[in-house]
Amino acid sequence: MVRRAFSVISHLSMASIWMHLSRPRMIPVHLGAPQDAAPIPATLALFPGVTKEQVEVTSAEWQGNHHFFWELNSNFFARRSRRLQFSPKGEFLYLIVRLQKPAVMVETGVFDGISSTIILQAMEDNGTGSLVSIDLPAHQPIAESTDAMKERELPDGRDPGWLIPEYLRHRHRLELGDSRKILPEILQQQSAIDIFLHDSLHSAEHMWFEYETAWPCLRSGGLLLSDDATWTPAFHRFSRVRRRSYVRVDDLAALRK
Numbered sequence: 001m002v003r004r005a006f007s008v009i010s011h012l013s014m015a016s017i018w019m020h021l022s023r024p025r026m027i028p029v030h031l032g033a034p035q036d037a038a039p040i041p042a043t044l045a046l047f048p049g050v051t052k053e054q055v056e057v058t059s060a061e062w063q064g065n066h067h068f069f070w071e072l073n074s075n076f077f078a079r080r081s082r083r084l085q086f087s088p089k090g091e092f093l094y095l096i097v098r099l100q101k102p103a104v105m106v107e108t109g110v111f112d113g114i115s116s117t118i119i120l121q122a123m124e125d126n127g128t129g130s131l132v133s134i135d136l137p138a139h140q141p142i143a144e145s146t147d148a149m150k151e152r153e154l155p156d157g158r159d160p161g162w163l164i165p166e167y168l169r170h171r172h173r174l175e176l177g178d179s180r181k182i183l184p185e186i187l188q189q190q191s192a193i194d195i196f197l198h199d200s201l202h203s204a205e206h207m208w209f210e211y212e213t214a215w216p217c218l219r220s221g222g223l224l225l226s227d228d229a230t231w232t233p234a235f236h237r238f239s240r241v242r243r244r245s246y247v248r249v250d251d252l253a254a255l256r257k
């Protein structure tokens, strides 16, 4: 444990050290959490039956989809006056959806629609799948959710998911409302779901609520994903309670039921 603590601390920037000191409840989580991995090794760990070559080919399809990146960037720039920065966790999300090939996936937290667009592009490339997204429209900043983001509210007159290109919308259904109320209702409408992604309100209590609500509706072998999983101890604790190990790329964490 002491060696692990030194190893974790030696890899941290001053900003991260300050972040840990200001949130002491996260220190045990970081000491027990898996290391931040790159998308390809994290995917291989999550899909043990898949070959490295298969993941690399799929990664190249993501990296080489110039039409997708062009479409997204030009739509984003028109409203946000800046280019999108794709982090490794965007690629991880794409790889997960490509390899899991979900028939039904549910996500909470849409905002501009970056994660929705990545998921829908992966479904399009699979030739199968539909996505149900839940969002409380962030027309004003929402504490413990959009208030920590670069843009804290939707552009004027725009609905959640405004960024999703037209050619991907045929696989998408958007449900507006508080996930605390409508997530159980929406999950009951599905026989079983293949992937659940949390990215809505990041209080520990709400994260736990969504994981617990989605878990019984996930099919055996399905995947529970959480963005911003290192904001609170909720995902780490959930993995301990359910006795499942998890992998993460940055703060996108994934475990298999």
Ligand SMILES: C[S@@+](CC[C@H](N)C(=O)[O-])C[C@H]1O[C@@H](n2cnc3c(N)ncnc32)[C@H](O)[C@@H]1O
Binding pocket: 108, 109, 110, 111, 112, 113, 114, 115, 116, 134, 135, 136, 137, 138, 142, 145, 146, 160, 177, 178, 179, 180, 199, 200, 201
């Ligand atoms: C971090 S943003 C989602 C970002 C999005 N996944 C993306 O990749 O662009 C969080 C979103 O969660 C929504 N949200 C916050 N609290 C919510 C709640 N209780 N129920 C449903 N959505 C909520 C906000 O409106 C906001 O759109």
